[in-house]
Amino acid sequence: MKTLVNTLRWLVGLLFIFSGLIKVNDPSGLSFKMQEFFDVWGIHWMNSLSMTMAIFMNVCEVVAGVGLILGISKRFFSGFLLLLIIFFTFLTSYVLFSGKITACGCLGDCIPLTPIQTFAKDVVLTLMALLIYEKREHIQPYFSRYLSVIIITIALLGAFGTQLYVLNNLPFLDCLPYKVGNNLLEQMKKPANATADEFAYVFEYKKDGKTIEYSETNLPENLDSSYVFVARNEKLVKKGNGLKAKIVDFNLKTASGNDTTEAILHLTGKYVMMMMKQFPNSEAGFNELVNENVLTRLDAQNIPLFIVTADAVHAPVFKHRNITVLSCDATVIKTAARVNPTYFVMKGADILAKYSYPNAEKIFTYLK
DSSP, X not given: OHHHHHHHHHHHHHHHHXXXXXXXXXXXXXXXXXXXXXXHHTOGGGGGGHHXXXXXXXHHHHHHHHHHHXXXXXXXXXXXXXXXXXXXXXXXXXXXXXXXXXXXXXXXXXXXXXXXXXXXXXXXXXXXXXXXXXXXXXXXXXXXXXXXXXXXXXXXXXXXXXXXXXXHHOOSSOOSTTSTTOBHHHHTSOOTTOOOOEEEEEEEEEETTEEEEEESSSOOSOOOTTSEEEEEEEEEEEOOOOXXXXXXXXXXXXXXXXXXXXXXXXXXXXXXXXXXXXXXXXXXXXXXXSOHHHHHHHHHTTOOEEEEESOGGGOOOOOOTTEEEEEOOHHHHHHHOSSSSEEEEEETTEXXXXXXXXXXXXXXXXXX
16 A cells, blocks of 8 residues: 555656646646636636636645655645645536536646546546545655755745746747747648538428428428418537637738738748737836837838737837738737737748747847
8 A cells, every 4th residue: 555655646746746837837828718717607807816826726736746745744735635636626527517618728738638538637636636645644755854845945936936937938838839830821721631510400480380390401492471480590410520720710900900811921021920919008018018129120120010919999109110000819819929919020921939028139030
């Protein structure tokens, strides 16, 4: 039993550390996923707390795993980890059985799992964590309490500090379809083996107080006034395989509403897209986020700059001749640009580089 408990202790602890670090790399992803749950549950007021909760949850996951492996305060850490996994199991069961959320994001965007996979994983982990808690007397610390506390403190501060860093400088590991090296047009293509859902229409009529249904193929030609049309219902005939393009809603529209996506992504020279979900309310806030020196240098080098935003109506008037403001869906922008704003160096549809606003000057390395 001792060998089993200690083997599980390492297995569960390492999995928690790994899962936590994946999300520490991109706390915005967990924050957005939390907002999905809050919206479904009708507690929209908690959306403003999602980022704080995401950071805290990621730190807890890493620290719980480290504490369990070290063996310090075994009652606390084995119990804390058990509570965490029970909570995660509740979330994954909701995703699986409600069908209202497509994925829980338990391992971030880097390791996407289906709802049934995440639920099964959490059920197994719950059983493991329960055994570890019940047989915690077999857990022995590897180091002195003093050294263990130092290691846990380093893990806590490291997880917290890393998240603060990536929230200003973009994730270290970008697992999204808008990462450097990808071609947006390729990401917008459906897989060759993708099949869509197939539907048939059923027409519902009433005649002499009875409801009659006709399919598209057997609809009578002699429907007179005695037939009262009720509804046209859509019925699923064949379920598709669910495969779709990795990017589905990337549309760039001009102020007049024209879709200019294809035209821009087929440009032959280099250009810059600055993705900005929304504009600050004050001029000072705008100047803090948008580097005037960057705009001036792009203008001087005659490099086109497309400001892609979900808030085009509040865009300021720019004096630079090379700037075009385009509208795009807010969800697309927050997926592509984890930091507001983020600069993309583009050549056609290819993403050559990607920098958050504190590092905007670095884009000129790729514009020579």
